[in-house]
Amino acid sequence: MIHPKTEIKHISDEVGYGVFATAFIPEGTIVYVKDSLEITVTPTDYLLYSKEMQDVIEKYSYIDxxxxxxxxxxxxxxxxxxxxxxxxxxxxGFEMAIRDIFPGEQITDEYGIFNLEVEIPLICGEKSCRKKVSPADFDSHYEEWDGKIKKSISKLFDVDQPLIPLIDTETRAQLDQLFKDPAAYKSVYSLRNKNSLKSHLPQSMNGRSDVAENLDLT
Known part of the structure; x- marks a missing residue:
């Protein structure tokens, strides 16, 4: 579920639609939670769909x-x-604002965390644009992403959290532990698709069992 203080708008024929803030959303706010209404398509289920339906699923899903x-x-x-x-x-398992988001500003995300199976060209517009996102991005950028999360997650306990009731009890316990001990931080690498991890694990991580265990497209 997306943060309630948001709305969908058409951006352009090239980009399609986007999600925009309707009110101030401070850094540290949870902006998306996977709730019980989300649709889960297992790998086997996916194979049973027609090519046309698979294309739709690919366009509007991320891989956990x-x-x-x-x-x-x-x-x-x-x-x-x-x-x-x-x-x-x-x-x-939730998405969080890593800086203040102002009314009318587009909500944007990092697709590299979505366990991509193919390369996707980008229409980003940023000077720092990577021009594409690819399956290799997770291993290349997760430490950078962890740095951004660590900077903001401490504010999670200081701002209004309308989506917090949707967080499961296990995750709440993990957050309570994080509040007591920042060293208990859970890396974003835990979202890496375990079914594809072994084949994509970079040489520098060989033997790192601690790492190995530990899409929304328009």
Whole structure:
């Protein structure tokens, strides 16, 4: 579920739709939670669909750490990628604002965390644009993403959180532990698809069992 203080707008024929803030959303705010209404398409289920339906699923889903494709029931599926995104997925399964988001500003995300299976060209517009997102991005950028999350997640306990009731009890316990001990931080790498991890693990991580265990497209 997307943050309630948002709306969907058409941006252009090239980009399609996007999600925009309707009120101030401070840094540290949870902006998306996978709730019980989200549609889960397992790898086997995906193979049973026609090519036309697979294309639709690919367009509006992200792949979780179990290899399932998750499709949002609301307009969270229209959040666009930006290489200078203002929200990001966390190891706790929710997405969080990593800087203040102002009314009328587009909510943007990091697609590299979505366990991509193919390369996707970008229409980003940022000077820092990578020009594409690819399956290799997770391993190349997760430490950078962790740095951004760590900077903002401490503010999670100081701002209004309308989506906090949707967080499951296990994750709440993990957040309570984080509040007591910042060293208990859970890396975004925990979202890495475990079914594809072994084949994509870079040489520098060989033997790192601690790492190995530990899409919304318009």
């Amino acid at each position: 750490e179990q290899g399932n494709r998750i499709i949002s029931w609301d307009f969270a599926k229209y959040v666009n990628h930006c290489c200078n995104c203002n929200t990001i997925s966390t190891g706790y």
